[in-house]
Amino acid sequence: MRNRFLTRVTVVAIGLCVAAVTLVTAQTPAYRAPRAPDGKPNLGGIWQAINTANWDIEAHSAAPSPVLELGAAGAVPGGLGVVEGGTLPYRPEALAKRNENRANRLKLDPEIKCYLPGVPRATYMPFPFQIIQSQKHIMLIHEYAGAVRTIYMTDQTEAPADSWMGWSNGRWEGESLVVDTKGFNDLSWFDRSGNFHSDALHVVERFTPRSADTLNYEVTVEDPKVFTRPWKMSMPLYRRVEPNAQILEFRCVEFVEDLLYGHLRKQPSQ
Amino acid sequence: MNRRSLVSVGILVLVAAVVLSATIAAQAPASAAKAAPAAKAAPAGKAYTPPKTPDGQPDLQGFWTNSTYVPLERPQGVTKEFYTPDEAEEAIKKAAAREAEQTEPGTTADVHYDFSQFGLDRSQSTIAKSLRTSLVVDPPDGKIPPVNAQGQKRAADRAAARKAAGGQYDSVQNMPIGSRCIIMGGAGPPMMNAGYNANYQIVQSPGYVMILTEMIHDVRVIPLDNRTQPPQGVRQWTGVSRGRWEGNTLVVETTNFNGKNAFRGASENMKVTERFTRVADDMIDYKFTVEDPATWDRTWTAEAPLAKTGGPIFEFACHETNYGIANILAGARAEEKQKAEQAKKGSN
Numbered sequence: 001m002r003n004r005f006l007t008r009v010t011v012v013a014i015g016l017c018v019a020a021v022t023l024v025t026a027q028t029p030a031y032r033a034p035r036a037p038d039g040k041p042n043l044g045g046i047w048q049a050i051n052t053a054n055w056d057i058e059a060h061s062a063a064p065s066p067v068l069e070l071g072a073a074g075a076v077p078g079g080l081g082v083v084e085g086g087t088l089p090y091r092p093e094a095l096a097k098r099n100e101n102r103a104n105r106l107k108l109d110p111e112i113k114c115y116l117p118g119v120p121r122a123t124y125m126p127f128p129f130q131i132i133q134s135q136k137h138i139m140l141i142h143e144y145a146g147a148v149r150t151i152y153m154t155d156q157t158e159a160p161a162d163s164w165m166g167w168s169n170g171r172w173e174g175e176s177l178v179v180d181t182k183g184f185n186d187l188s189w190f191d192r193s194g195n196f197h198s199d200a201l202h203v204v205e206r207f208t209p210r211s212a213d214t215l216n217y218e219v220t221v222e223d224p225k226v227f228t229r230p231w232k233m234s235m236p237l238y239r240r241v242e243p244n245a246q247i248l249e250f251r252c253v254e255f256v257e258d259l260l261y262g263h264l265r266k267q268p269s270q
Numbered sequence: 271m272n273r274r275s276l277v278s279v280g281i282l283v284l285v286a287a288v289v290l291s292a293t294i295a296a297q298a299p300a301s302a303a304k305a306a307p308a309a310k311a312a313p314a315g316k317a318y319t320p321p322k323t324p325d326g327q328p329d330l331q332g333f334w335t336n337s338t339y340v341p342l343e344r345p346q347g348v349t350k351e352f353y354t355p356d357e358a359e360e361a362i363k364k365a366a367a368r369e370a371e372q373t374e375p376g377t378t379a380d381v382h383y384d385f386s387q388f389g390l391d392r393s394q395s396t397i398a399k400s401l402r403t404s405l406v407v408d409p410p411d412g413k414i415p416p417v418n419a420q421g422q423k424r425a426a427d428r429a430a431a432r433k434a435a436g437g438q439y440d441s442v443q444n445m446p447i448g449s450r451c452i453i454m455g456g457a458g459p460p461m462m463n464a465g466y467n468a469n470y471q472i473v474q475s476p477g478y479v480m481i482l483t484e485m486i487h488d489v490r491v492i493p494l495d496n497r498t499q500p501p502q503g504v505r506q507w508t509g510v511s512r513g514r515w516e517g518n519t520l521v522v523e524t525t526n527f528n529g530k531n532a533f534r535g536a537s538e539n540m541k542v543t544e545r546f547t548r549v550a551d552d553m554i555d556y557k558f559t560v561e562d563p564a565t566w567d568r569t570w571t572a573e574a575p576l577a578k579t580g581g582p583i584f585e586f587a588c589h590e591t592n593y594g595i596a597n598i599l600a601g602a603r604a605e606e607k608q609k610a611e612q613a614k615k616g617s618n
Contacts, residue, residue, distance in 0.1 A: 036324075036475070036476070037323070037324030037325040037326075037476060038324045044475050044476065044477075044478075114589060115587075115589070115590045116585075116587055116590060130491055132473050132474075132475045132478055132480045132491065133475045134323070134331060134473050134474060134475055135324070136331070137331075137471075137473050139473050139480055139482070139489075141480065141489045141491055146486075146487055146488060146489060147487070148482060148487050148489050150471070150482075150582065150583070152582070155581075155582075157582075160584065161584065163584070163585040163587065164585060164587050164590065165585055187590070243497075244497055244498075244500070246491065246493065246500075246510075247489075247491055248504070248506065249506040249507060249508065251452060251453070251507055253450065253451055253452050253589045254450075254452055257442045257443065257450065258442075260442075260596070261441075261442040261595065261596060261599055262442075264441075264442070264596065264599035264600055264602075264603055265440065265441040265442070265599075266436065266437070266439075266440035266441060266602070266603065266606070
């Protein structure tokens, strides 16, 4: 009798706990963003990632600068990684290429040459980007190299040709902007550590407001030529809340000309 | 001859880089060989009410071109402000013929490239037609005002600095800014027609107007919230733009230029005021006023309408495939080496 009573009390208590947990979950529904004039979630603003993904999307320790003269200023900060599961599922030959890329980073990283950053790298470069949102087109305007993406919300087509930033078609799924991008060339990287892709790259990004000044950024990457399976990365993006925040020019072509063409400079005649 | 062929190679390669996008653009039916109606010669009629964006701004959105055969300054011998429609057609035909002429098969100039093959000549894409004899509308003679003493001194200083830096092919920094894929003429401000791919995309969201220039994926995000200009220390190739609506006209003021691609010899303290007014579904009236007392004793104003054109705009990755610049410089070094060897032989 007593035992049965105890059991009953326990069951009720457990039930209450479950109910409480359920209740708490129900009390924190997904964040609902302010609306744009067309009624869609308003993602407008200037955003920036605050992490070390541009150094290496996988987990990594702090490391010295690859350029001696830059000392601590050019050193690599450690990072916990943004890839779900921690490690990228490379095909064996692709992993070898990644390692070769990494070893020759100063010669091969497209960022060093001021080339367009590709996707998703553009999003987590250490530069802000601005979202200009209309019904037909959502523009992602990146400070780095003046890279720009047009996301077609209507008048969608297949990628007409391969490009650095790909061809993006978007749709709204509840609170999320879902962007499907294909038509990439095989020249951009994911980070400064040589992580790369082929022209078979297919990127699906989800931008979901999580508070007034933060977005969740989730990416699914598919590239059967380089990876054995699709993989995901995610990170928050933070609003640049300074009232005068704006995207400035980072027209870096000028900054890399001596690096790229300096050896072709006319030498003083002997 | 050697120098000319170097230039030709450079142009070939640069052009080859844009061929892809031009080819695609030519395939887009909406943009091909469609002339927009002539901009009204008289001030725009009041009858047209532009559509509004969901947040109530006059709607300038879409794809536009300022491609035109109208010269910035009124040609010698032309004294009137407007051509008749027939004269305007004739002027376009003549200009188009001149553009085609340089690529006449079998001529020396033909090695440059056949611009007409890939629609790079203006006549094959949308032209923002106008009856004007010059883009400059003020001063009324259609000419940019004379450069004042201060402006002339700056021009002389700049020329001397260029000369001191050596020959055009001595280093990449001596090459034209467009060939270096840093910035081209379409971005402005003021937005001048770029010769080919003179296309723009305008997107509006609450508080902002964004203008994307096809060459070289230059974007101006223009805030409409009356914020102040950044400090003088912030200087940019495209300056810093601030906008406001005056009725149906978007007024954009731009300062904080870096002076490295000085517009018509202006100083870095130039101020450009642009006015965008949608006067028809397929036409934006675009006027700009240039103010720079360090160069001109008076302001001057030009009008370069934007005609609706077919989208979309494709990625213009110029720097990433700029083989032309490396080849031009390498060619110049090879030429020097060859000459030096010949000189050595001669002296032996």
